[in-house]
Amino acid sequence: MVVAGGSGFIGSHLCEALLARGHRVLDLDDHSTGRVSNVAHLRDNDRFVLLEGDVTDEDIEGRVAAVIGRNKKDKKTKRSKRTKNKKK
Numbered sequence: 902m903v904v905a906g907g908s909g910f911i912g913s914h915l916c917e918a919l920l921a922r923g924h925r926v927l928d929l930d931d932h933s934t935g936r937v938s939n940v941a942h943l944r945d946n947d948r949f950v951l952l953e954g955d956v957t958d959e960d961i962e963g964r965v966a967a968v969i970g971r972n973k974k975d976k977k978t979k980r981s982k983r984t985k986n987k988k989k
């Protein structure tokens with residue numbers, strides 16, 4: 902799920918609620934009024950990603966897709982490293 906304004910007052914609570922329901926969450930925020938500190942407690946969650954950007958930017962779709970793709974790749978790498986370590 903992409904939460905535009907996820908670092909804001911309402912958005913940060915929405916991010917929390919979606920994570921609690923098992924969703925993967927991308928917080929897209931330009932931090933014009935919201936703060937990173939509102940979502941600091943979520944940043945260790947593997948299912949949470951923060952992307953700083955303006956939702957009205959022309960290239961935002963590509964940036965979101967790139968972050969989602971990169972995150973999936975990181976998870977696969979972590980998983981395969983864990984599997985390799987178990988086999989040793």
Ligand SMILES: NC(=O)c1ccc[n+]([C@@H]2O[C@H](COP(=O)([O-])OP(=O)(O)OC[C@H]3O[C@@H](n4cnc5c(N)ncnc54)[C@H](O)[C@@H]3O)[C@@H](O)[C@H]2O)c1
Pocket residue numbers: 905906907908909910911912929930931932933934935936954955956957
């Ligand atoms: N403790 C409290 O009770 C408390 C605290 C803060 C706010 N409030 C109230 O909550 C309401 C405001 O909350 P909110 O969540 O609607 O506002 P907010 O400003 O907290 O959240 C909006 C978020 O959207 C982001 N944003 C704005 N334009 C953007 C864009 N183009 N692209 C990407 N991100 C963008 C902002 O950076 C911000 O993080 C007000 O009524 C306020 O008085 C209450």
